[in-house]
Structure formats: structure tokens, C-alpha cells
Amino acid sequence: MAFLQKHRKMNNNLEELKVKLQIESVNDELFNQALTHPSFVNETPDAQTSYQRLEFLGDSVLSLLASEYIFLTFTTIDEGLLTDIRAALVRTEALAKISRKLGIGHYIHLSKGEMSNEGYENEKILADVLEAIIAVVYLDKGYESAKNFFLMHIASELETIMKNKLYVDPKTTFQEYAQANFKKTPRYDLLAYDEKRKHFTVGLYLGSKLFAKGGGKSKKSAQQEAAKKALADN
Incomplete structure (x- = not known):
């Protein structure tokens, strides 16, 4: 019963997050999975799969979205610099920054241990969850919807990267x-x-x-x- 009560609370939170991310109609089960850390699965017998498989797919989808956007935006830059700019946009620190801005950390399902260690502020976890969410949008709604998500929430970070030359390692x-x-x-x-x-x-x-x-x-x-x-x- 305790898990079911917690699960219902999570679902309420998920709907709230969907509104924030402007992806209200995505599949509930996949979206819940995208927010489930492996530690929560290990600690909660009734929990489903963690976000790891979705993160694997989301990483590739994000790379394609970023590559396409950068390629079309910077038409005179060579492939070496394009690669550096893409790396700056999809690196863990940049994605974690975007996750924090969107408030995603407060919705991640974590074990008690990860909660006490402030896992909701962990850059790797925040970045992985964002990539998992991209995978959910892609799987459930298709490439164009994933592209819209990228344009709404991620592409704007490119301005900061270029202004501060963050693509230079x-x-x-x-x-x-x-x-x-x-x-x-x-x-x-x-x-x-x-x-x-x-x-x-x-x-x-x-x-x-x-x-x-x-x-x-x-x-x-x-x-x-x-x-x-x-x-x-x-």
C-alpha cells in the first residue's frame, strides 16, 4: 500500500512535469521509466525498469538533433569546429544545467541512499534523465516532436556556448x-x-x-x- 500511495503521488508529479516540459500527451509508463534511477528499482520490489535503456537511445537521438541544428545554423564552419560545438552542447555539464533550469531533479525517483546524497543534484543523473526524456518523446511521438523538444529546451544553450567560447576545451x-x-x-x-x-x-x-x-x-x-x-x- 505504501508503494501504491507513493506511486500515485509520483503520477501526480509526472503530470505536473509534463506540463512544464510541454509534452503532456507522452506515454505515462515510458515517462515514469525515464525518471526512475537504477537505485530506486533495486530498493523498490514493485518498481519497473530504470531509465538506462532510454538514456542509451536518447543519447543518440540528441546527438543527431544537435548535429542537424548546428550544421544548419553554422553554414561556413568546418567539421572539426562543428564537432567541438556539438560536444559542448551535449556534454554532461550542459545537459545538467538545462535539467536544473527545467526543475527535473525534483521528479526523479531515487533510493533513500541517493536522496540523502542529493542525487537530484548529481550532474550525471540529471543529464541521463534529460536524455531519457528525449528518447520517450522520440519513441512515443516521433522525430519531429523530439526536434521540437530540443528547440524549446536545449538549442538556446548554444548562444551561451558561442558567446563564452565554451566549445574550446x-x-x-x-x-x-x-x-x-x-x-x-x-x-x-x-x-x-x-x-x-x-x-x-x-x-x-x-x-x-x-x-x-x-x-x-x-x-x-x-x-x-x-x-x-x-x-x-x-
């Missing part, structure tokens, strides 16, 4: 700078990890010299932040 840029000026390859060491906040702090070193520190929800994002700071200071 700061780690690659700093490595080129370090090798040209110091003949050394940067090293990223983990300095601290806050278990409660799920926050990494890394140091960027050239030899024994600490050039910058960076923080983030993943080691990768912390390394990127450290590289950005190092570039800004040099």
Missing part, C-alpha cells in the same frame, strides 16, 4: 600553452572530495608547481575549471 588549450612555454605536460591531482556535497577539488600542476585549483561535481568538471583559471591567470 580549456584542458587542451592549457596543455598547448604549457608545452609551448614550459615544455611540460600538465598534471591534475585530486586534492579533496566532499562526500556530502559530492564535490571534487583538483590541483593543476606543472612539475611541482601548483598553477590553479578547480572544483566541480565530477573530476572532469573540476579539471576543466582548474584549466580555465590557469588560462585566466597566465
